[in-house]
Amino acid sequence: KPESMNAFALISRSQGFNLGNLFEK
């Protein structure tokens, strides 16, 4: 249900925040 979705939690899933990629060799 959209009412129960947290927009900030949704945003936090962006690949742009996936700084773990920097550590992949």
Add this chain to the structure above:
Amino acid sequence: MGCASSSQFGPRAVGHGDPAVLASDTSFTVNEVEALYELYRRMSCSIIKDGLIHKEEFQLAMFRNSKKANFFADRVFDLFDLKRNGVIDFEEFVRSLSVFHPRAPTSEKTAFAFKLYDLRGTGYIEKEELREMVLALLDESDLCLSDSVVEAIVDNTFNQADSNGDGKIDPEEWKEFVKKNPAALRNMSLPYLQDITLAFPSFIMRSEAND
């Protein structure tokens, strides 16, 4: 400043800040700062060999593609660029990444996330900014939601966070919101940083060998 190998020049030698000072100011140990220098050196010499991280080098490290722009990666880059000169130096790299250390205080993570989401730098997160970010997330993902569903998500989240109902989220409201919704800070902790000396041991090994 060029791209010498770290066996010749460590973070001390190239004037990138004293690792001991950076360690005392951040959540990293001295060994971790030195290990980060390996990662920094690789990123900062990947395209433009001037020893600074340019946006396309950041994109290359993030997405294996120097041309792949991403709304949120842009925001992260801009916040890492503390001096606002379009590049990230080693000190900025360490100080900014420190916020993402699992040991960094939640208060630092909360404040950094607020700055990330305060797109126009007004000191508030506004509803239009939240909508813009949700749309950017949908744009980069395979998630397809109707306009009315997007509005419902944005409205509901915004109303939860904007406790005084003035139409904008201030830093105090944000602190209260993340206390109740820790998932909102999920992207602010990077487990890799816990093991950085294992991932990038070469500088430390060479450094100890030279001592």
